[in-house]
Amino acid sequence: MSNLPSPFVSRRALLGATLAGGLALSGCSRSAAPISSATGAPTGPRKRGGTFRFAPADFGSTVTTDPQSANSSFALAAAYTDTLVRRDHDWVPRPALAEEFTPEGDDLATWTIRLRDGVTFHNGKPLTADDVIFTIRRNLDPENPGFVAGLLDSLDPRQLTKLDAQTVRLKLKYPNSMLQEGFAEVPAGIVPVGFDPKKPIGTGPFKQQSFTPGQRWVGVRNEDYWMEGRPYLDSLELMGFANADVARVNGLLSRQLDGIDRVPANQLAQLRQRGEINVLVSPTGAFQFVSMRCDKGSQFEDNRVRQAFKLMVDRPQMVDVAFGGLGDVGNDVGSWAKFDPTYDSSLPQRTQDIDKARSLLKAAGQDGMSVRFRVGDVEPGAKTAASLLIQHAKAAGVKLELDVVADLAQFYGSASYRTAQLKNDWNFTQSIYDNASYCWLPSGPYNNTGFDHPKVASLYRQALATSGSKSRELMQELSRVVHDEGPWIVWGRRDIADAYNRKFTGPVPDASGLGFNGFHWEEISLA
Template sequence: MDNNGLSRRNLLRFAGILGAATTITAGLGACGEGGDSSGASGKTIEATLAFTLSSGFDPMNASSAVATTVNQHVFEALVDLDPITRKPYPALASALPSAGGDGLTWTVTLRDGAKFSDGTPVTADDVVWSFQRALDPASKSLMASFITFLDTVTAKDPRTVEFKLNSPFSLFPQRVAVIKIVPKAKTGDAAAAKAFDTAPIGSGPFTVVSANATAGVVMGVNPHYNGPRPAKVEKVTLRTTPDNTARLNDLQGGSSQAIEAVPYLDVSAVSGGKKVDEKQAFNQLFLMFNCTAAPFSDKRVRQALHYAIDTDKLITTALQGHATAATSYLDEGNAGYQKAATVYGYDPDKAKSLLAAAGVTNLSFELVTTDTAFVKDSAPVLIDAWKAIGVTATLNTNPSSAVYGTIVPGAGFRVLAASGDPTVFGPDVDLLLRWFYLNDTWTKNRHRWATTPEAKRCAQIIEDAAKTSGTAQTGLWKQALDLIAEEVPLYPVLHAKMITAFDPAKLKDFQGAATTGLYFLGASRG
């Protein structure tokens, strides 16, 4: 345990999806059941992901980019978010949840005949269990902070579930997507849950056939699936490598029909009829400060380091133009985007005056970064920008596991540059604000902003917004976005673009996503 009572294991759970290529020391064993179905075409989709498998698959705590990608194919929530459009659709539910007249009661009916991949029926008891285990503090669930509005979850009959809320929450129909439904019989105790983590059983169209930390994941077909997005191939093979050249070679050589994270320098090199799909994403390069350590406890110092950055130069130099300068915590492609009252345009004179006003001279510190490619490429540009205003930063680059496991929680930590993208869990404003500004792992153990009056005010605004809707909710979110932009305990410098490449002659009905991962729900081979 560290000094904040969080185990290293739990810290790594939170770190995995936001960091880059963390590794696990041993391969996950063969797991799951393969299968066939009359809807499968008899062909295999092969693709290459940009990250290695660094967590298990239990959706209550799955944290790695690979695991969350796989889980979108293997598990279902009552309502799922389309991985491309991010729009909610009934998955295990027969229809979108219906609200009672009191605004605190929601009812969901399960799809008739839904079964897990082991052939057992999906019941209301499984749904209740899936929510209860996530809410149980002993589970230390990654999803718990997203469903704090829940009071009780009850099975009214084998196919009907009733949710009682502790306060109105207008985003309920889409927020339930964060809880994937698991069989109670396979996760009912600690031993079973541990086995389930490497041998998952879901009700989605695919199953996990094998998984390995370095070799990747093979998915087969769930022969019992009767939902809205049946498998159109018999197998999906997901190779995993953070090596940019290897991914590009897989696509160009024909061994993969799709790859994620096309290297920025190599976008123009994609040829031979292959298609590049580029989407603006929330995925951000952010600066995070230890807000309890002087001089970074003074927001003027934090602001100064942002104003010193020529973000256009950074985007051109490190990302070859494939990003957008941050004008809010949210990216401009987000449906809830609102421009912040404070926008950090390039202004080195203002940066110097802020440092002077804070009484700071000859500032020097260690800049910690993760080893994500565009973060590593950005670090020298940041250091040069700060040097131009008389600030000295030395570089310390490490894998995400070390950054979030030991360096950031340590007493000597001051400034971090890293990437983050919680939109894999959902794109709504409430969820995204909660991730970095109400989650104890971030607010208390990382940027350490939680105890300030401003942080408490921000938390109250977010909670108040959750209880309302429409223009009132939008107005409160604007207050939170403005406050965060002024305080910058953790704040984006830019929002990167997600670049996917694929072979349209060999892959049908496929698009790149605006999050990490490749998704093949509804896709088939040409």
């Protein structure tokens, strides 16, 4: 196992510094602990053996074992794949499969990746440069782009060169000082040349033994895992349930399960009463928001209407009621200074102002407007928050016609997800870079609001073409533009509550917002 000293903040604050020992993460600004020691993790001897039965919130009926699919389960993908770069529990980027990932001098359009020696796939095949090139091209396939394609957009799939068995040179279409960001995402897990999702193979801590879609995935210990001495468990079982929130809590209470993630706030008290259950609350940047369709001809084309809706919201009330107070108010950008220094922390916090909202709507000729509000139960508290927003809008003279989509596969999978004028949504801890790449650029794969702002696109490219404080300043300016004119009402960030049986140990607070220990499954053991 590598013991590299380090840098940084949470899930995307890459701006300046170097990971000693070879992995230069352009843009990191803090020091991280060695990869062998997780913040707050148990010390001393750890027991080996046992099976951990876990019900992830993202293990739905349409889940696939393809880590690059939009229908993948992060919990599942993290069990059997590894990424080139990995974030620790403080959202700090660390070396993983790549021991070196650096630009060539000052050329931010040319990068070199050198792989860790001795890593093998579950079938015994050594990890090589060919696998990295295959995975990148698979993600960038225009016919079937991967989940992280937007973050990897700067890569030219035709300009990936194998220098030797362990080294790849990347020639980019344009400079990108934040390139490692995309490779730290769980769906960027490296798969072997010729990967078959029906018989998935990775380098991760657990090897697939069986998979029943929507019901159960079973993985057994990878005895040849590259992290020495890990994983501790003999096996990991991931389970899916209908009526997931209630069924998962009941499963933990009845000891049919050993752990669950993303526990709804209204069920925490019940779990805390049980002596055999430990509840772990992680401060994160995970957030819920409402998006407004704002391209030409849409109801939110006029920024005055978007600003009015942002001013309708009683954010503290929504956090208190929907999150049970476990979180904080949002400020319409989807990033927080605690996790991302590229967010401008001097931005004034929006507060409810019904009179100003009414005035803006009147100036835009939209007073008394009616909007169809598409709502999915995307996260615990989501429908409660939607009900509150309807009340807030009514106070401003706006009628929101509720359109509830019970099936999440239908909510996200249908064309109306992209065309809806107003809808709710959520995301993990994100940086400005993430949100811009995914959602705010016209080319963003998850831009479902029609948002297209020339200044955002210009600042984004300028920020990627430099590094350090200059890049950070440009991204902060970008965050100001989005705060003023963007398509999102980010009303709150959420602290994530997970729960597990005390006969297991290893989980620690994790800033990623993914859930349970950031899905670092190799750290879990019997107590």
